[in-house]
Every structure is written in structure tokens, then in C-alpha cells.
Amino acid sequence: MTTDLTRASAADLADLLSKGETSSVEVTQALLNRTDAVDGDVHAYLHVDREGALATARDIDARRQAGEQLHQLAGVPIAVKDVMATQGLPTTCGSKILEGWIPPYDATVVTRLKQAGMPILGKTNMDEFAMGSSTEHSAYGPTRNPWDLERIPGGSGGGSSAVVASFQAPLAIGTDTGGSIRQPAAVTGTVGTKPTYGGVSRYGLVALASSLDQAGPCTRTVLDAALLHEVMGGHDPLDSTSINAPVPAVVEAARRADVKGMKIGIVRELTGEGFQAGVQARFDESVQHLVDAGAEVVEVSCPSFTAALAAYYLILPSEASSNLAKFDAMRYGLRVLPEGLDDPSAEQVMAATRDAGFGDEVKRRIILGTYALSSGYYDAYYGSAQKVRRLIADDFNRAFEAADVLVSPTAPTTAFKFGDKIDDPMAMYLNDVATIPANLAGVPGMSLPSGLADEDGLPAGCQILAPAAADERLYAVGAALEQRLLASWGGPLLGRAPELSAARSTSMGA
Amino acid sequence: MASTLPTCHKGQRTVGPRQGLPRIPPRLARMAELSRDDVAHLAGLARIDLSDAELDKMVGELGVILESVATVQQSPIEGVEPMSHPMPLVNVTRPDVVRPSLGAEAALAGAPEADQQRFSVPRILDED
Numbered sequence: 001m002t003t004d005l006t007r008a009s010a011a012d013l014a015d016l017l018s019k020g021e022t023s024s025v026e027v028t029q030a031l032l033n034r035t036d037a038v039d040g041d042v043h044a045y046l047h048v049d050r051e052g053a054l055a056t057a058r059d060i061d062a063r064r065q066a067g068e069q070l071h072q073l074a075g076v077p078i079a080v081k082d083v084m085a086t087q088g089l090p091t092t093c094g095s096k097i098l099e100g101w102i103p104p105y106d107a108t109v110v111t112r113l114k115q116a117g118m119p120i121l122g123k124t125n126m127d128e129f130a131m132g133s134s135t136e137h138s139a140y141g142p143t144r145n146p147w148d149l150e151r152i153p154g155g156s157g158g159g160s161s162a163v164v165a166s167f168q169a170p171l172a173i174g175t176d177t178g179g180s181i182r183q184p185a186a187v188t189g190t191v192g193t194k195p196t197y198g199g200v201s202r203y204g205l206v207a208l209a210s211s212l213d214q215a216g217p218c219t220r221t222v223l224d225a226a227l228l229h230e231v232m233g234g235h236d237p238l239d240s241t242s243i244n245a246p247v248p249a250v251v252e253a254a255r256r257a258d259v260k261g262m263k264i265g266i267v268r269e270l271t272g273e274g275f276q277a278g279v280q281a282r283f284d285e286s287v288q289h290l291v292d293a294g295a296e297v298v299e300v301s302c303p304s305f306t307a308a309l310a311a312y313y314l315i316l317p318s319e320a321s322s323n324l325a326k327f328d329a330m331r332y333g334l335r336v337l338p339e340g341l342d343d344p345s346a347e348q349v350m351a352a353t354r355d356a357g358f359g360d361e362v363k364r365r366i367i368l369g370t371y372a373l374s375s376g377y378y379d380a381y382y383g384s385a386q387k388v389r390r391l392i393a394d395d396f397n398r399a400f401e402a403a404d405v406l407v408s409p410t411a412p413t414t415a416f417k418f419g420d421k422i423d424d425p426m427a428m429y430l431n432d433v434a435t436i437p438a439n440l441a442g443v444p445g446m447s448l449p450s451g452l453a454d455e456d457g458l459p460a461g462c463q464i465l466a467p468a469a470a471d472e473r474l475y476a477v478g479a480a481l482e483q484r485l486l487a488s489w490g491g492p493l494l495g496r497a498p499e500l501s502a503a504r505s506t507s508m509g510a
Numbered sequence: 511m512a513s514t515l516p517t518c519h520k521g522q523r524t525v526g527p528r529q530g531l532p533r534i535p536p537r538l539a540r541m542a543e544l545s546r547d548d549v550a551h552l553a554g555l556a557r558i559d560l561s562d563a564e565l566d567k568m569v570g571e572l573g574v575i576l577e578s579v580a581t582v583q584q585s586p587i588e589g590v591e592p593m594s595h596p597m598p599l600v601n602v603t604r605p606d607v608v609r610p611s612l613g614a615e616a617a618l619a620g621a622p623e624a625d626q627q628r629f630s631v632p633r634i635l636d637e638d
Contacts, residue, residue: 104616197596211595240602241595310579321556328557330631332620338559346632351559363558364571367549370556371576384582386592391585393593425571426578442596468597 005030006167010076010224013170017064017075024057024064024075028119031077035121035168038500043143044153044163046082047090048122053077056119063117073231074117079169081160082123083130084215085204086110089120093206094128094138094156097327097334097357107204108236109173109215116231121169124159128359129324130180130208132156133431136422137361145188147458147497151415154184154431160218161188166500171228172218177208178312179411179435181216182447186410186461189449189493191225191478192218194435196468197442198243200229201236209319210241212312212439220494222448222478226254229471243469253472257479260294264477265403269305270434276413278453279460283409286450286462289484290407290477300402302395305437307388312436313429314372314385321369324362329353364425393441400467405477408434410447410461438465446474448482449493459493544572 005013005027016022032050039045060075080086083093085103087110092098106114113120127137135143135158143158145151146166153162160172161184174181176194185192193216200215207213217228233247266287271280291297328350329335338344338352358366372381399406411431421428438445443465450462462481466473486492546569553560560568614627623630 101620104612104619237602237604241597241599243597304585307582307585310581313575313579314582325557329622331629333622335622344632345636346634347557348559349632351554351557354557355559355561355564358558360564360567363553363560363564364568364575366556366558367552367568368572368575368579370552371544371548371572372579374552380583381580383592384585384587385579386594387587387590388582388585390590390593391587393596425575429575440596 006034008170009221010073010170010219010227011221013076014072014227020064024060024077024119025054027075028053028057028077028121031121031168034166038166039168041144041149041501042146042162042166042168043141044124044159044166044168045079045122046092046094046125046140046159049089049120052089053119053121056114056117060117060119071116071231073227075119076171077119077121077169078113078228079121079124079160079163079172080110080113081157081173081175082126083175083206084110084173085206086120086123089123091123091206092140093130094126094135094140095357095359095362096139097353099139099334101333103204105204108201108238109232110204112231113173118171118231124157124163124172126159127156128362129206129320130156130175130177131320131361131365133179133183133428134416134418134421135159136418137359139359142418145415146500147189147415151417151458152187154187154411154415156180157184157192157218161185161190161192164218164220165190165494165497170220171224173215173232174218175205175213175215176435176439177212177214178316178439179432181218182435182445182461182463183411183431185218185447186449186463187415187459189459189497190218190220191222191446191448192216193225193229193446193471193474194438194444195229195233195471196243196444197439198241199247199444199469199471200232201239201242203236203238207323209316210323211319212316214439220492222446222475222482223251223254225446225478226250226475245469248469248472250472250475254475254479256476257483259290259477259480262295262405262473262477263403264290264295264297265300265399265406266297267305267399267406267408268299268301269303270408274412274433275409276453276455276460278455279409279411279413282450282453282460283407283462286481286485287407289481289488293480293484295477298403300399300406302392302399302437304388304391304395308392308437308440309429309433311385311388311392312432312440313368314381315389315440317365317369318372318382319369321366321373324366327354327357333357361425389440392437396437396441396443396467404466405473406465408463408465409450410434410463414453414456414458414460434463441468443468444471444474446478448478449485451485451489451493452496544569544576
């Protein structure tokens, strides 16, 4: 077990805390010190709640001392994506339109973290309203990839992936509408899960596309993801799409790490052409590891997946244009008065505010969605996209008759450099080509590190997909693969990431 | 409250087939060739006061995106039931009893302007 508290897994920290070998204050302080040392470079956080986190830590330490039975993760700190409402803490969604907004309530996920006694370290950066694959669309500047500060950390949840990859937090909350947990995990060498749609409450999650959005865990190990998934998940009467069933046995599956006799389906449409050679090579090795662990490999075809990206970029903007209509400058958030008008109308104030408060990508998608929903175009575009969505769900159903889980590379490439795709929206959208089908069908998916690509030495990700409500399979397969990869690497992949601001880190003395 | 679900669309034009490109349905061609006026109209419907420079940039970008997403029509979707949601939706109800909710002060805490425990908004009607 590592003695560096910032590098320890959440499971290890929970163990140390329960044995009294460290305190939550000690852990929280070590992580805050790490943030002081490295986040000037990484910029994973939009807001750090030093006092709040330490107050929770002190409270948990006192209760533990008093002999209270606490949640397993009590005292283990966590970072929360800035798209989750946090009472008393700023929540901006990476947008100027919500600059300075302090929600008067907590998202259900946040309530559950608080009930478990987990100190909330701060709010993580993201592409504005979760629209993007690089955090370059954050109104507050991008987050940098801890593996190479000139490269993107993925998106939209690049803050959450970078915060765990740079050892500023063992755990973070992400949200995934088309890959925003899994793609950032892949390009930062971390683990991320998008649970089954409805598996985690969306109450208090600022909606991007309501039929696609799902919150999930961002971590460094598969077991940690399972532990966090269990805390976050479960039925919530405040979300009418929440599944009224117990959380799948994800922790047990992660601990068992057993794939013997399982059928692993390789999706023909999500391999080969279009995938970077090093990403494909690491994926092929991962498949071999699963075979060595006793799984059987089959090839499956999901022909409609090739239309998933097009369907997604009609469905998402349509839902987003509707969801973002609530930013009207009347009840909360920014209000900008149009120039040159003495007595502007509410409508003119709304239009001026939305122009000033939204960034380019948000405007692009709102207008695209407004168009796709227009009378005369609705059937041809939004309607057609909904039919493609059905075909994709049917493809999944057929594939899961032949295989227990499906696998693919998570993202087509390793992390690209800032600016490479910012002026080419379609090139940016292609990052999510392998992750989008799961959101359209509502099935759960996980990304875990598969190794470093030979050509650039940057992390690649392996994606696992399971049938709806069978999230535990992700953890069984993920944990089995992780075990074998760790053995072959001789330690965690993140151990090979360059040291961040080493001099400053030492002088801070964690 | 302004709607972002427009019920009409102006600026529809007829566009002839272009040479050298795969044959695509006329409506699809129109969509991919969104004009600057079309985008300005859509921005109005979406209540976003775009500048001239923004409009110029967006026309080109949207054209590229629209051409790509329009390929949904090439999938075998004939007779397929549209899917709006990943899970079967059931209506959720609860007993009609009072439960705790935000007080007026909390609800108004983020308001750009408040007056007498209410949201204060610009005029919503013309004066004459």
C-alpha cells in the first residue's frame, strides 16, 4: 500500500481511515496541498472549497473517534463536476451565463456524497454546458492533460479526469451525454463509468440532453469506480426517469474480477479504420488479456452504429436547445441589457444576455437544434434521428444475444494538442464516435486504461459496454483486465506520467 | 416565455441538384445550404442576438455540420418506430401532500433583480 496519501486509491484511503492510520483532515489537507502545487498548471478546478472540505473532514474524524458507524467512504474526499448543483458553492457549468450563481439546493448525487460523509474538495472544469471533447469550450479556460500540458484532457469532463490523473483527488463525479466521462478517462489514463440511463439520479444535474445525460464515477481504479457508483446510484423519487431498483452489485463484481466463461463481443464497426494504430494495438492486447483470463471472444456487427454520430448531433442539439431555453436572464444567472436601447423588452434583454453569456459551441448547437425541431424539418431530421436511435438500440439487443459485454477502443486517438480541432466542429465531434451509441441506447459503459500508444507515449482507453441494468458486468470485466494490465506494467499506468511541478510540489511539503 | 420550438420557418428556397455530389433529397440539400438569413432567423427564434461576424462564421460551420448529420436519412429507417427515450417512460406520481421546498428568499437569491418577494423583469409588452 502506498504511503503517499495523494496517490492512494479511495479503497486504500477508506482502509487507512477505518484503521485509524490516518485522518480525513490529513488526507484532505494533503490533497489541497497538491492542488496548491499543481493546479496552477493543470487548471482542473473552477472552484476549490478548502474550508468546506476541511470542516467535513473534521466532523467525520470526530464522529469516527466517538465510535459512530460511518459509511465505508466517509472521510474520503471527492471533486464534483461543475454541472452538479451544490448548495452554497458556485455552479457555472463552465459558462459565463452562470458566473457567480450559487444554487439554493443540492443535486441528489451531492446529497448522497454528503450523507456518506465525503468532503467535497471543489468543482471541476468542463466544456460549457458539457458541449465538447476537450474543455477548450470552457468559458474559464481549458484544463491541461497531466500527461502533457500542451494537450487536451478530454471533455466535457476534462476537469474531473485531470483532477484524479494529477492526484488532486482520488474520486470525482462526471457526467456523460455522449462520452464525457469515458473519453476523458481514456486520454488521461484513468477509469470512468457511464451507468445505465436512470441508474443515477439526474436531479440537480444541469441538463444538456435529458434523454442522454447520466452521471457517473471518475477514478484511478476499477474498484474505486464501483465504490463511488454504489454511493451515487439508486432510485430517487425526485427524478421521474430514475430506475426503481437496487444498484447492481458493482462492488462485488469488481472484487471478484472474474470473466471465466464470459463472451466478449468485439464490435466490428468500432475497430480498425479511423483508430490510431497505437490505440488499436493496446486494444488488441486488452482483448488477449481477457482471453487469457478465461473469456471467449466473438465478433459482432452493429451496422447502425455508423449513423450514431449523425443521429446524436440531431438529437442532442434538439434537446439542448429546449433545455437551455431556461437561461432567460429573469430568475437566475447573467442579465445583460442591450446597448443603445432606453427601455428594452424582456425579449431583447434575453437575446442580449444569451449572446453575451453563451460561447460559440453552445450557440452553434442551440441554433442547430432550433432548426432540427422546426416545422417542416422535424420529421426529416429529428424524426429520422429518432428512428436511427431505435436501430442502434436494436443492434445492441442483437449483439447482447451473442455476447455478455461488448468492447472497443474508447476514443479513436490519444490526447490531441490544444487548437488542433477547435475550428473544425465535425473533427471534434468524431472523438465521441465509439462512446455515443451507449448514450443513445441507454446502456452502461466503462473506460479503463489499456496502455500507452507506441507512437506518442500517451494513454489509450478500452471501452466495455453491457446491457441495460447489467452494470456489474462492466466491473467484472474491467477489474479482470485491470489486474492483468497492472501485472504486465508492473504498477499503475499513471506512475509513468511525468512529474508535475516537482519543485513546487516538494517545497509545499504535502 | 420565449419558446425555442419554432412553429414556422422562413427563407425556404428551392435549390437545384449540384453537379459532382451524390444525389440527395431536395429538402436535405436545402438544409445543408442554410443561408445567412436562415441563420439570423433561427438565432431570433432561439433568442440569441448574434453579431454580424458571428452570423458569418456560423453559416459556414452549420453548413458542414448539417451536411454530415443529414446522413441519418440514408439509414434503413422506413417503418421504424421512433425512439425518444432509452427506457420505457411511466408517469410518476406522489401523494398530494405538502413537503418542504425552497422559501422565497432562497428562490430569489440568484435573481438578477427582485422586488417585493418577486422576480423583477423588464417590460414584457410594448407601451403603445
